Every structure is written in C-alpha cells, then in structure tokens.
Amino acid sequence: xxQVTIQWDAVIALYILFSWCHGGITNINCSGHIxxxxxxxxxxxxxxxxxxxAAIKNCQPRKLHFYKNGIKERFQITRINKTTARLWYKNFLxxxxxxxxxxxxxxxxxxxxxxxxxxxSGYPPDIxxxxxxxxxxxxxxxxxxxxxxxxxxxxxxxxxHVKRWQEVxxxxxxxKRTRHGRVKTTANSPG
Numbered sequence: 001x002x003q004v005t006i007q008w009d010a011v012i013a014l015y016i017l018f019s020w021c022h023g024g025i026t027n028i029n030c031s032g033h034i035x036x037x038x039x040x041x042x043x044x045x046x047x048x049x050x051x052x053x054a055a056i057k058n059c060q061p062r063k064l065h066f067y068k069n070g071i072k073e074r075f076q077i078t079r080i081n082k083t084t085a086r087l088w089y090k091n092f093l094x095x096x097x098x099x100x101x102x103x104x105x106x107x108x109x110x111x112x113x114x115x116x117x118x119x120x121s122g123y124p125p126d127i128x129x130x131x132x133x134x135x136x137x138x139x140x141x142x143x144x145x146x147x148x149x150x151x152x153x154x155x156x157x158x159x160x161h162v163k164r165w166q167e168v169x170x171x172x173x174x175x176k177r178t179r180h181g182r183v184k185t186t187a188n189s190p191g
Contacts, residue, residue, distance in 0.1 A: 031103075032053050032054040033114075033115055034050065034053075040117060040119050041119070042120075044093055044095070044121040047090050052064050053083055053114075054083045054084075055083070056112055060105075061105060062106060063103070065102045065104070069097055073087055087099075097118070098117075098118050099117050100117070101115065120153070120154050123151075124152070125152050126150055127149070128147065129146065130146055132145050144160050
C-alpha cells in the first residue's frame, strides 16, 4: 500500500510541475521523445496525433501510457512498435492541455516518465477592424485600439504599421491637438 501511495504522490507531483511550468515543460530530463502532429499549436477542432517514443536504458516497455492534464487516457492508443505508441484525438476542442507519457518497464514497480509537452488549440485571428491610433500633444506615445474579432484561445500578437501622419487641430476650449495616421495591422495564425 505504501508503494501505491508513493506512486500516486509522484504522479501528482508531476502534474503540479507540469501545471506550474507556465512557459511549457522546459526542465524535464526526458527518457525518450513526445511529439504532436500536425504541431503543438493547431486549429481547434482538428484531429491530432500525439506520439511517444521510449528510450529508457535497460527497458523494453510492456506498455506505454498517455496522460492529459494528469488523467490517464484509455482509448484511441495504438502501439506502433516496441518503443513507440500513438494517441489519437478526433475534433480536439480544448484550448490548452499538458501531455506526458510513461512506460511500464519489466522489473520496475512503477511507471517511468518518458517525456511531456504542452499543446494549444485555437482559431486564426480575424482581421482587425475599426483601428484607431492617436498621439496626444506632448505625449510622444501612440495609443491604438481596434476590434479584434472572435476569441482565438491562443496568444495572438498584433503589429501596427504606420503609413502616413496627418495633424488635426481641435476647435474649442476643451479640444486637444492630435495626430492621426493610416495604419495597417497584422496578426499571427495557428499552424
């Protein structure tokens, strides 16, 4: 019973570690390789395959296991060969997931971690519209606003390119002098 408790403690610790690594799983010494097809960032709703390949010394894995957000996956797993397995998802709809795989090795009581990877899915960004940029007098800083469109679920970077400036003079006591320009915006899109 103590060994089972220790095994669950290790799985929980790994889950916490994967959840804590905001920028991804970066400091894990892998005993193999995990990869995602088509890519680690993909369009929401796509079919994806996650592959796990063990490279553990003195281990011919009896079984390979996949975990998503700390929960063992039980379906759609195919063994490719002695060291590699594939997990297949149809219509993947989660914005973010932490994946890792383990191996059951002969003469080892508990599963051995192979490797892990964070995956993300989302939608391509809409073309921004209603773009407005303003530099207030004596400011020197340009402030831009726009309608970004629907939620993408992935990190989206917008770049503003200024083409031409025009100075506009306000009339009246509460008016401010502003400069307006024509701008072009671009945004990234998932794999």
